[in-house]
Amino acid sequence: MSFVPTATAVLNYWVRILAALEKKINRQSYETWLKPTRFSHLEGKKLFVRIPSTDFQHIGDRYADLIQEAIDNLGLDVDSVAFTTPEQDPRVPKVREDGGFAPVPSHSQNAPKQRLGGSASSVSGPAPEQARFDWSAASQLNPRYQFDAFVIGSGNQFATAAAQAVAERPSKAYNPLFLYGGVGMGKTHLMHAIGHDVKRRQPHASISYVSGEKFTNEMINSVRYDKMTGFRDKFRNVDVLLIDDIQFLAGKERTQEEFFHTFNTLHESMKQIVIASDRPPKELADFEDRLRSRFEWGLIADIQPPDLETKVAILQKKAESEQTQLPTDVAMFIASNVRTNVRELEGALVRLIAWCSMHGVEITLAVTQQCLKQFIDTQVRKITIETIQRTVAEQFGMRVAELKQKNNSRQIVVPRQIAMYLAKQLTEASLPEIGRQFGGKHHTTVMHSIAKIDEQRRADKDLNRTINKLMETLS
Numbered sequence: 001m002s003f004v005p006t007a008t009a010v011l012n013y014w015v016r017i018l019a020a021l022e023k024k025i026n027r028q029s030y031e032t033w034l035k036p037t038r039f040s041h042l043e044g045k046k047l048f049v050r051i052p053s054t055d056f057q058h059i060g061d062r063y064a065d066l067i068q069e070a071i072d073n074l075g076l077d078v079d080s081v082a083f084t085t086p087e088q089d090p091r092v093p094k095v096r097e098d099g100g101f102a103p104v105p106s107h108s109q110n111a112p113k114q115r116l117g118g119s120a121s122s123v124s125g126p127a128p129e130q131a132r133f134d135w136s137a138a139s140q141l142n143p144r145y146q147f148d149a150f151v152i153g154s155g156n157q158f159a160t161a162a163a164q165a166v167a168e169r170p171s172k173a174y175n176p177l178f179l180y181g182g183v184g185m186g187k188t189h190l191m192h193a194i195g196h197d198v199k200r201r202q203p204h205a206s207i208s209y210v211s212g213e214k215f216t217n218e219m220i221n222s223v224r225y226d227k228m229t230g231f232r233d234k235f236r237n238v239d240v241l242l243i244d245d246i247q248f249l250a251g252k253e254r255t256q257e258e259f260f261h262t263f264n265t266l267h268e269s270m271k272q273i274v275i276a277s278d279r280p281p282k283e284l285a286d287f288e289d290r291l292r293s294r295f296e297w298g299l300i301a302d303i304q305p306p307d308l309e310t311k312v313a314i315l316q317k318k319a320e321s322e323q324t325q326l327p328t329d330v331a332m333f334i335a336s337n338v339r340t341n342v343r344e345l346e347g348a349l350v351r352l353i354a355w356c357s358m359h360g361v362e363i364t365l366a367v368t369q370q371c372l373k374q375f376i377d378t379q380v381r382k383i384t385i386e387t388i389q390r391t392v393a394e395q396f397g398m399r400v401a402e403l404k405q406k407n408n409s410r411q412i413v414v415p416r417q418i419a420m421y422l423a424k425q426l427t428e429a430s431l432p433e434i435g436r437q438f439g440g441k442h443h444t445t446v447m448h449s450i451a452k453i454d455e456q457r458r459a460d461k462d463l464n465r466t467i468n469k470l471m472e473t474l475s
């Protein structure tokens, strides 16, 4: 027996979705953007929602995931949601300039629409100019990664200011903007925030966010299925290209070649390029020089690990968005026990909130210590020399075996000395033991290596940064 919803039930669809959203997002955003929306009508499985003006169109992008989640949780028979202003809704009689009414078409085809959780559907028929909205690109952006959700601290202040400048004046402030920093430091968040912000200011702008891995895979498939023209059109015809984890292109000559041309086309036509990487351009091993040098054309901004205060502020902001009260001593405890990776910081908080809600207890310091004990213990797990060797080899694009060989070329010696230095700093191993694990080096060689790096680290900022980054990855 199929269930045919009554008019009231349908009307309740959006009301119920809103009720679910209200619990998930902060009050101010809800009051500003969602509360003023109204159910309009249902066409088949497409739910039309009335928005007061085109300024509200970004909500379909910003809250796409949450709306989809609510639809799924509520089991509603809706497969897409469209947001329309009264002017865009052909069911609303329009007053012509001469004061008469324009004819009302039988169904609304001009409304921008978004197929939630899937590829975007195209807008059929000529949409009114102000209604054009590139949902397909928008859906690649995580609605949570906005500037106002990003906590600014000393480590990311410069990168955030640069990202904001780029969002305000794409292709005019810095082009390209090259963001780099360690794992989970917020590079992706900032890139998406640029995308959202540009979209808000220029709803017509087409924005493409792609990871280095996806770019590579799409290119391989396009070559394989003879679809290079489509691939090129896709990435060379955007207003803003956000490419994440560019280090993935290391050693991939054909992909680098393709990206080189994409870069040139976009740059020449004054389109904005934002690149994120886990290391600065000059440390991108196995990259063509012509690409590396282009990465340095605009502005290079690094993101350093957050300090304790920033970590506390991130936790509090995150708790607020989950509508949870986080006592300061609890925030301090988590911030000082979870290492610098913000993703893990958030993971600890999510775990704590879930645990307290499941056990029906309030969040207190004692409860937090109990709940996060295992989480924190695994963080201080022992670091081994093998792990150090693997991490250093990866950082310098070489094999672990090379670190142990009797090769004294500079490309090998420096990483080897760094690895020995880290082994001394991060493990309990003695000098002879370290020497043994590096292909049988004498303990005086190990000592010399450690002293050398220790000294150079003070003078060479880049080397110091590389070591900090390795330490951060390792610990």
Ligand SMILES: Nc1ncnc2c1ncn2[C@@H]1O[C@H](COP(=O)(O)OP(=O)(O)OP(=O)(O)O)[C@@H](O)[C@H]1O
Residues within 6 Å of the ligand: 145, 149, 150, 151, 152, 153, 156, 181, 182, 183, 184, 185, 186, 187, 188, 189, 190, 278, 314, 342, 343, 346
């Ligand atoms: N300063 C910050 N304020 C608020 N949230 C942050 C901040 N920095 C990072 N985050 C959050 O931490 C998580 C990880 O950030 P993100 O994915 O942007 O890191 P990343 O630098 O791109 O990491 P990776 O190198 O692994 O790709 C995200 O949920 C992001 O929202």
